[in-house]
Amino acid sequence: MYAYILRRVLYTIPTLIVISILIFLMVRLLPGDVLDVLIGGDITTTEEQRQAAREQLGLVGSYPEQYWRWATGALRGDLGMSLRNAEPVRDILEAALPITLELIFLALLIATAVGIPFGVISAVRRDSAHDYASRVTGLVGVSIPNFWLATLLLLFTSRVFGWVPPLTYVSPLDDPIQNLAQFILPAIALSVFPLAIIMRMVRATMLEVLSQDYVRTARAKGVSWNKVVSRHALRNALIPVVTIIGFEVGVLLGGAAIIEVIFGLPGVGNVLLQAIFSRDYPLIQAATMLIAVTFIVANLLVDILYGVLDPRISQT
Numbered sequence: 001m002y003a004y005i006l007r008r009v010l011y012t013i014p015t016l017i018v019i020s021i022l023i024f025l026m027v028r029l030l031p032g033d034v035l036d037v038l039i040g041g042d043i044t045t046t047e048e049q050r051q052a053a054r055e056q057l058g059l060v061g062s063y064p065e066q067y068w069r070w071a072t073g074a075l076r077g078d079l080g081m082s083l084r085n086a087e088p089v090r091d092i093l094e095a096a097l098p099i100t101l102e103l104i105f106l107a108l109l110i111a112t113a114v115g116i117p118f119g120v121i122s123a124v125r126r127d128s129a130h131d132y133a134s135r136v137t138g139l140v141g142v143s144i145p146n147f148w149l150a151t152l153l154l155l156f157t158s159r160v161f162g163w164v165p166p167l168t169y170v171s172p173l174d175d176p177i178q179n180l181a182q183f184i185l186p187a188i189a190l191s192v193f194p195l196a197i198i199m200r201m202v203r204a205t206m207l208e209v210l211s212q213d214y215v216r217t218a219r220a221k222g223v224s225w226n227k228v229v230s231r232h233a234l235r236n237a238l239i240p241v242v243t244i245i246g247f248e249v250g251v252l253l254g255g256a257a258i259i260e261v262i263f264g265l266p267g268v269g270n271v272l273l274q275a276i277f278s279r280d281y282p283l284i285q286a287a288t289m290l291i292a293v294t295f296i297v298a299n300l301l302v303d304i305l306y307g308v309l310d311p312r313i314s315q316t
Helices: 001-029 034-039 047-057 063-075 089-125 129-143 145-161 175-208 213-218 223-261 268-277 283-309
Strands: none
Touching: 001 063, 001 283, 063 283, 089 129, 089 175, 089 223, 089 268, 089 283, 129 175, 145 175, 145 223, 175 223, 213 268, 223 268, 223 283, 268 283
16 A cells, blocks of 8 residues: 555656646746836836846746756745735745635535435435436536626625625634635535536446445345445445546636635635736746646545555555
């Protein structure tokens, strides 16, 4: 098992290197010059001042030299300074990352806590009223854009109950109730799509597993139906579901940006959008790389969980 985990960790290293190169090049190949944005059309700026600004921004030298300075600085924890507010990029992301992670965690918690049981019940009670209702709900869930649902939730709670989530971020360590009140609506809006996907996947895999020979053998030996479902069928059916959850982390990271803007949450997605609007290149690079690292780590945990759910995988 330890060798399996080590292999999976080593596989992430070349992936991170390739992603960092792509992020670096995409930012450098954006149309326009960042100096023109910073100077704002000031014709009194001399060429010496422009060159000094380029050196300060790390834009001198060849692309390989610039990449090496950026990559080695990132490994040391030096992500540069924000061009918009002259703050260290590291401090900005350290403040924004917990907000995004909490939002994604709550969305996945809601999606799995609701999607897995409903998928199991839908498969066990195939072609029942509950099954048809779950299937229709799943279709609706994958069809609704999360930003539309977020706006609808805000309108509904404000018009019907006269309540909107708090606008100022409150840490869960300071006030858990206030924090939950702030995150519950965005988490629900973000969870609907993965909830529908998980529920549909659990139903499909459970139907396949329940038709296997070992399930019929367990039933013939007198094992109760509840034990067959919970101990035999569900564990094997969860393996592809875990894959879906791992990929949904990436989907949620992208969707969280719009949700954070709608609800005024200063998370990584919100920070990245503001950086794009202001062409804050150091912040764009660091925030995009942080999202990529988060996605890779999530899928690494999924690979490790594979080995826990099915020991045969860890031996390959």
